[in-house]
Amino acid sequence: MRQYIIRRVLLMIPTLLGASILIFFVFALTPGDFVDTNLKLTPQRAQELRVLYGLDKPIIERYFIWIGNVLRGDFGFSFKYQEPVSDVIKHYLWNSFLIAFVSSILTWCIAVAVGVFSAIKRYSWFDTLVTLGVFAAMSFPSFFIGLLLIKYFALDWKVFPVGGMTTTGSELAGFGHWVDVAKHMFLPVLVLTMLSVGTLTRYFRTNMLEVIRQDFVRTARAKGLKEKVVVYKHALRNALLPAITLLGFELPALFGGAIITEKIFNWPGIGRIHMEALAFRDYPLLMGLTMLLAILTVVGNLIADVLYGVADPRVRLK
Amino acid sequence: MSNTLVEFKHVHTHFDTDEGIFKAVNDVSFRIKEGETVGVIGESGCGKSVTALSLMQLVTAPGKINDGEIWFDGRNLLGLTRDQMRQLRGHEIGMIFQEPMSSLNPVLTVGEQIVEPLQEHLLLTKKEAWAKAVEWIKKVGIPRPEKIAKSYPHELSGGMLQRIMIAIALCCNPKLLIADEPTTALDVTIQAQVLDLLRQLKGELGMAIMLITHDLGVVAEMADYVVVMYAGQVIEEAPVLELFREPKHPYTQGLLRSKPVMGQRQKRLYSIPGQVPNLAQLGESCHFHERCASCMEICRTKQPPLRTDGDTHKVACWLYEEGFGHEQA
Numbered sequence: 132m133r134q135y136i137i138r139r140v141l142l143m144i145p146t147l148l149g150a151s152i153l154i155f156f157v158f159a160l161t162p163g164d165f166v167d168t169n170l171k172l173t174p175q176r177a178q179e180l181r182v183l184y185g186l187d188k189p190i191i192e193r194y195f196i197w198i199g200n201v202l203r204g205d206f207g208f209s210f211k212y213q214e215p216v217s218d219v220i221k222h223y224l225w226n227s228f229l230i231a232f233v234s235s236i237l238t239w240c241i242a243v244a245v246g247v248f249s250a251i252k253r254y255s256w257f258d259t260l261v262t263l264g265v266f267a268a269m270s271f272p273s274f275f276i277g278l279l280l281i282k283y284f285a286l287d288w289k290v291f292p293v294g295g296m297t298t299t300g301s302e303l304a305g306f307g308h309w310v311d312v313a314k315h316m317f318l319p320v321l322v323l324t325m326l327s328v329g330t331l332t333r334y335f336r337t338n339m340l341e342v343i344r345q346d347f348v349r350t351a352r353a354k355g356l357k358e359k360v361v362v363y364k365h366a367l368r369n370a371l372l373p374a375i376t377l378l379g380f381e382l383p384a385l386f387g388g389a390i391i392t393e394k395i396f397n398w399p400g401i402g403r404i405h406m407e408a409l410a411f412r413d414y415p416l417l418m419g420l421t422m423l424l425a426i427l428t429v430v431g432n433l434i435a436d437v438l439y440g441v442a443d444p445r446v447r448l449k
Numbered sequence: 450m451s452n453t454l455v456e457f458k459h460v461h462t463h464f465d466t467d468e469g470i471f472k473a474v475n476d477v478s479f480r481i482k483e484g485e486t487v488g489v490i491g492e493s494g495c496g497k498s499v500t501a502l503s504l505m506q507l508v509t510a511p512g513k514i515n516d517g518e519i520w521f522d523g524r525n526l527l528g529l530t531r532d533q534m535r536q537l538r539g540h541e542i543g544m545i546f547q548e549p550m551s552s553l554n555p556v557l558t559v560g561e562q563i564v565e566p567l568q569e570h571l572l573l574t575k576k577e578a579w580a581k582a583v584e585w586i587k588k589v590g591i592p593r594p595e596k597i598a599k600s601y602p603h604e605l606s607g608g609m610l611q612r613i614m615i616a617i618a619l620c621c622n623p624k625l626l627i628a629d630e631p632t633t634a635l636d637v638t639i640q641a642q643v644l645d646l647l648r649q650l651k652g653e654l655g656m657a658i659m660l661i662t663h664d665l666g667v668v669a670e671m672a673d674y675v676v677v678m679y680a681g682q683v684i685e686e687a688p689v690l691e692l693f694r695e696p697k698h699p700y701t702q703g704l705l706r707s708k709p710v711m712g713q714r715q716k717r718l719y720s721i722p723g724q725v726p727n728l729a730q731l732g733e734s735c736h737f738h739e740r741c742a743s744c745m746e747i748c749r750t751k752q753p754p755l756r757t758d759g760d761t762h763k764v765a766c767w768l769y770e771e772g773f774g775h776e777q778a
Contacts, residue, residue, distance in 0.1 A: 344509070345551065346551040352507055353543075353546075354539035354566040355539030355540055356535075356539070357535065364557075369554070372556070444556060444601040445555055445601070
């Protein structure tokens with residue numbers, strides 16, 4: 132097992148190098164740069180800025196400068212925020228993580244419970260209702276649900292704040308601060324959960340239906356085990372196994388930020404700065420963010436593979 | 450004469466599908482006595498397995514037991530509550546299946562899977578149950594039982610897994626073991642070993658066995674009594690020697706003729722012409738009439754009743770019905 136993990140970690144190096152090349156050249160070869168966004172600059176001044184930022188050097192050389200710095204943990208300097216990229220990311224990362232994490236936990240719990248239940252009670256009115264509900268929730272675009280929720284919850288009924296992460300000007304600390312944040316979190320988390328719960332519910336329902344007609348479930352029943360044990364111990368465990376792969380993809384999603392939802396709710400997260408960085412052509416920041424996602428994806432996959440080995444004896448390595 | 454353990458009385462199990470109602474078990478009645486091995490034989494799809502699953506009440510939707518009674522040890526199983534039935538399964542009735550490879554849960558150790566019924570029915574503690582499970586693994590003839598108990602199904606061979614299934618089915622000392630094609634998925638040498646094991650355990654524990662198979666050799670070797678099924682119905686039943694010596698129903702005769710005999714070289718092995726009829730489109734005729742060499746006028750219009758012919762032999766065929774048969778047989 133240890134050898135397997137070491138081998139997998141070593142394999143990550145060429146994968147990430149490949150990703151870095153792609154990421155760098157996609158951004159570097161795109162016509163236009165940060166200097167171009169300011170139309171007031173004289174050509175002379177623009178050229179000075181390019182030299183200052185190292186944008187005048189040949190592209191290959193620029194890649195090696197960038198990757199050299201990245202390897203030392205330096206992702207460059209954000210044009211827009213006038214801060215090191217790693218500081219900008221650090222500043223917003225955990226905000227995104229907060230809503231993504233809460234919504235992921237909610238999504239998974241709801242999806243497992245509802246998916247399993249509607250598989251057991253297949254074609255019942257509950258199953259039909261749930262199917263209709265999750266498809267409805269999935270089909271609405273996030274900006275639409277987001278705005279709709281803001282209209283009802285924030286404007287009409289005034290239960291939750293319109294946006295942001297804390298009440299403007301509030302100086303709450305400790306517990307009060309967290310209650311304030313929780314209030315602000317409610318709507319974005321609701322939107323994120325509604326959007327993702329459908330797919331996962333259908334996924335678990337299908338898996339469960341698949342497993343429940345397997346021979347070993349019949350054996351469990353033939354042993355006279357309680358229906359609860361048959362479903363939760365024998366069937367559910369097998370139905371959850373393939374979901375581990377999905378769990379690996381959750382990692383980049385947790386830190387990647389939700390671009391549209393964060394924008395709508397004015398949540399100070401990675402998704403929002405991603406959007407702004409795009410608008411301002413803040414390439415160092417964009418490259419840093421994309422690289423971060425690449426790293427998280429690769430790490431997420433590794434974790435999924437290792438977890439799979441832990442959960443499924445058939446792939447467990449001796 | 451020993452007591453009746455199981456009695457099927459006019460059991461009907463139907464599958465209501467889009468293509469019509471499949472009468473998988475259509476008015477089946479027969480008995481299994483205590484300590485007796487009853488072989489249920491017939492082609493694939495004749496309702497053997499569904500009969501066994503009806504007894505266990507494990508018929509899956511859209512299948513449903515529509516009518517009849519199934520008596521087990523003085524109780525009508527169809528009148529029991531779900532929980533009473535559950536307590537019977539794995540405790541008084543054990544069952545083993547055709548595919549040992551897929552019949553065990555891949556993510557639990559085999560020891561764990563033997564422990565479950567022991568804890569559920571005999572109320573043993575985890576430790577006692579584990580000790581008993583190890584003992585059972587040894588009993589079914591697997592060496593190094595402690596180590597095997599901790600292995601997962603994918604680490605064992607098909608023959609070993611079937612032995613584990615036998616241990617699971619018998620560990621609570623049931624009165625009846627249902628063996629649904631227990632050797633079909635195994636290769637020939639392993640088949641013989643598993644049958645030997647079943648016979649040996651039957652000698653020790655004295656349970657009755659309902660042996661479902663399409664292998665006449667297995668029946669001849671194991672069974673005391675044979676029930677022949679065709680298209681969801683019992684068409685002949687008799688003690689094993691009598692059935693093999695003097696099969697009456699043309700279908701049974703065909704079955705016996707289609708078995709290869711050692712040392713006898715034939716150009717072509719006999720097979721019964723035609724196929725099992727579609728169970729959703731059964732008419733009023735004898736279900737076998739299209740394939741029967743001795744088909745008469747009445748066979749096309751009316752079903753023959755199952756009647757006793759001689760002391761212990763029952764057959765459902767117009768050939769043996771007074772006034773219809775040619776008395777040639």
